[in-house]
Amino acid sequence: MxxxxxxxxxxxxxxxxxxxxxxxxxxxxxxxxxxxxxxxxxxxxxxxAGDALPIEEGERDLTLKVGTILPQSGTLAFLGPPEEAGVALAAQEINEADMGLNIEVIYRDSGDTTTDIATVSVTDLLSQDVSAIIGAASSGVSFTVIDQITAAGVVHFSPANTSPDFTEYEDSDLYFRTAPSDLLQGEVLGNQIAADGASTLGLLVLNDPYGTGLAEATKASFEAAGGEVVAEELFNTGDSNFDAQLSAINAANPDAVAVITFDEAKVVVPALVGSGYPGDQLYFVDGNLSDYSADFAPGLITGAKGTLPGPELEDDFRERILAVDPDLADFSYGPESYDATVLIALAAYAANSTEGVDIAKYLRQVSGGTGEGEKVTDLGDAFTALSEGSQIDWDGPSGPITLDEHGDPTEATIGIYEYGDDNTYSRIG
Structure with a gap:
């Protein structure tokens, strides 16, 4: 389940x-x-249905230009390949549908919060008159560019931002995401740790909007289940020494430790286990749930668990995305990236416009948030229905999305995963 x-x-x-x-x-x-x-x-x-905008019947002749700021470098670089592959697959299938909308994608790097790569990338993309920008993966990075993007009247759509702070952010109704708020992932993670029998918990937390938001939600859930957080240690992006934080966690001797980090897990996890903490009492999150078979000694984290938004990957989608990038070893947020791209294209088609503000007006509608449209899972069917003036409710490989008035998905699945002896993870719930 x-x-x-x-x-x-x-x-x-x-x-x-x-x-x-x-x-x-x-x-x-x-x-x-x-x-x-x-x-x-x-x-x-x-x-x-009363909130739905009308959809013009007839053929379209639209050229949609979309940019991406997904992590080609930095502490979330492992998420870049599946996310970019998800976008590329969607663009390929949109163009193959041949329904009067041609999409062009310009790929740029987001880096992480230690660099200004995202700002440079956004400036470049805006100069090329993109209608929408997909990314960043990091909530902290998105916060550095959201004002720049939305002030230009361009849609800002992230497949992986999970900070709760985006919900009420003043974004001129131009910011959207296919990933759920970490209030949900934190609730699931805290409950899972308690259900596994832990009564005390240590938290190692990246000090940015993603890390602190997820830690707060996890702590609230765990404590509501009767547990106690006995250590909560923060670190900053770019830190290379974690001795003080790990010593404090070891001194508290918690039953479980939630490692709320990005790529820093490659450093802190071996250090924590090497100091004597059991690897099977660690919990990972979407920012670091990754294949560590080439990074950790065999068996280092056997039995460790983690959470990741998204339903179980369908075999058909796996085959299609691997055809785009055969080297993919991780598929995290690939489905969400695909659906973000598709929703932008469907909204442009529904609006019969490639203006960012017009696309934004229809994004909630084509996701099923308004309009009481028929559920569609096939791109050809979706475009055909729109060309006939019908309302649609797109459900893609990331599951039902149903965007609300804040641009947040109102339906989401959080998977539970467990690591084996080879330091790779598989879904258990």
Missing amino acids: SVFAKAKASRSARAAWTGLAIAGVSTLILSACATGGTPPAETEEPAD
Whole structure:
């Protein structure tokens, strides 16, 4: 089973979600074999057809230019290949649909927060008159460029930003994401750690919007389950020495440690296990759930667990994305990148415009957030329906998305994974 959650698509519900870590009152509907609890009854709040914009019937002749700022370098570089492959696959299939919309993608690097690569990349992309920019993967990086992008009237769409701070951010209704807020991942992670029998928890946390937001949600969930966080150690991007943080965690002797980092896990995990902490009591997150077969000694983290947003990868999508990049070893956020690209194209088609502001007006609608459209999973069917003036509700490989008025997905799946002796992970829930 997987952990499935829905949040009501209303401003009041979103505000409650934002306050979840503090108030302990959830507007999410959860069902989880991972937590061992009895799932509450599931309810639906239908999309509001009255908010839907009209869709012009007829053929289109549109050329859509999209840029990406995905990590080709920096502490999240391992996410770059699957994300760029997801975008490339979507662009290929959109063009192959031959429905009157041709998409061109310009790929640029986001770097990480220790560099100014993202700003340089965004400046370059805006000079080329892109309608939308996909990325960054890092929430911290996106915060450095979101104002620059949205001020230009361009859609900013991330496949992997999970910081809760984006929900209420003043973005002129131009920011969107296919990844759920870390209020959800933190709740799932905290509950999973408690369900595994830990009563005390240590946190090693990247000091940026992603790390601190996820840590806060994890802590709130774990404590609500009766546990106690006995150590919470922060570090900054670019730090190379973690001795003080690891010593403090070891001194607290927690039952479990959640490693909320990016690529720094390659340094801190061997150091922590080498100091005597059991590798099977570690918990990873989406920022570092990776293949460590070439980095760690065999068996170093056997039994360690981690969380990652997204449903189980479908075989058909795996084959299609591998045809784009046969060297992919990790598929994290590839489906979300694919769906971000598809939604931008469908919104442009629905608007019959490649202006960023026009695309943004239709993004929620084609995702099923408004309009009560028919569910579609095939690109050809989606374009055909739009050309006939019909409303659609796109469901892609990342699952149902259903964007709300903040640009957040209101339906999401969080997978539970476990590491084997070879330091690779597989889905267990």
